[in-house]
Each structure stands twice: as structure tokens, then as C-alpha cells.
Amino acid sequence: MTQIDGGGLERKFCPQDATLIVKDGAVVEGYASLFGKTDQGGDVVQPGAYAASLKAMAGADRRVKMLWQHDPAQPIGVWDEVREDARGLYVKGRILTEVEKGREAAALIEAGAIDGLSIGYRTKRAEKDARGQRLLHDLELWEVSLVTFPMLPEARVGAKGESPEAGLMRELAEALETARREMAAE
DSSP states (O other): OEEEOOOSEEEEEOOTTSOEEEETTTEEEEEEEETTOBOTTSEEEOTTTTHHHHHHHHHTTOOOEEEETTEEEEEEEEEEEEEEOSSEEEEEEEEOTTSHHHHHHHHHHHHTSOOEEEEEEEEEEEEEOTTSOEEEEEEEEEEEEEESSOSSTTOOEEOTTOOHHHHHHHHHHHHHHHHHHHHHHO
């Protein structure tokens, strides 16, 4: 494997099975990143990739920013909880509806027009495997955004009040689309 280090700020979109849940119109929670999932750019975030960054931020009394569409001029809320677990990077926070873009974001999410999560980060340590995939081992996390188009098709927000049947149909459609892409690649 080839060792590589990153330079500038990068963005990574969460896979769709890491559903973001919206509660009471403004509280959101879910996974901003899942370990072991290959994104459309061929990158795979490894377990522990955020640990050093989260520890450093906590030590400096800083927070991961909640942005709208990765725009640093448009913070729309706060992440009250950001942590790694066995599955990935879990986030829970509040969209600030007192802010104009926050109100817009909450309305768009509730209507189902916006349904993606994406991370903004700098790669500190990565390597390429034999297949050319970049394995991300150490990331400096800067922000988690609510976005229109996630890089991984699996990165979606669960709409408030979505019925279990609608969720199952969405999951079935996603599974069929994944199978179609895999068959087309063969």
C-alpha cells in the first residue's frame, strides 16, 4: 500500500443507510460517516479516523460546525454531540430556526427536498490499497453539513413523520439500485 497525506479541505458525503432523523422540526441526529463504506470517489473511512481530531477539539473547547451546503458563511445550527462508535461518526444537534437559513433548512428537510449529510475535513493520514481505494486513517474534522446531493447515494435524511412502509420501500429501492450498479459494473 502507498502512504499518502492530504493537503487541503475535503468533503465526504455520508452513505444512505446512515439516515439522519429529524425531531420536532429542528433536532437532527444520525451518522455523518460510516466506516468501511466505499464512496463514489473510491475512499473508505477507517474506524478511529476521527478520534484524534475529536479529542483535540474537546481539549481546545471547540465544536464541529453545522453548515448549510459546506458554506462557511452559512452556519445553520450546532452539533451538541459528535462521537465515533463502532458504526461511524454519530452526530446530534439542533438547527437554529432563529437563523434565516436554519428556518429554510428545517422546512426543506421536513418537505423531503434536502436529505443528505456531508463532512468537511482534512486528510492527515491515508494509504492506497491494491485496488486503488484510499483508506482514510486520520482525519481532521472541520464541519458536518446538511446537503442536497450526498456523494454516497446511501446518505439520506429520514423525513419527520415518514411511515415505516415508506422507509421500507425506500430501502428496497436503494437495494435494487445498488444491485443494478453492481451488475452494470461486471
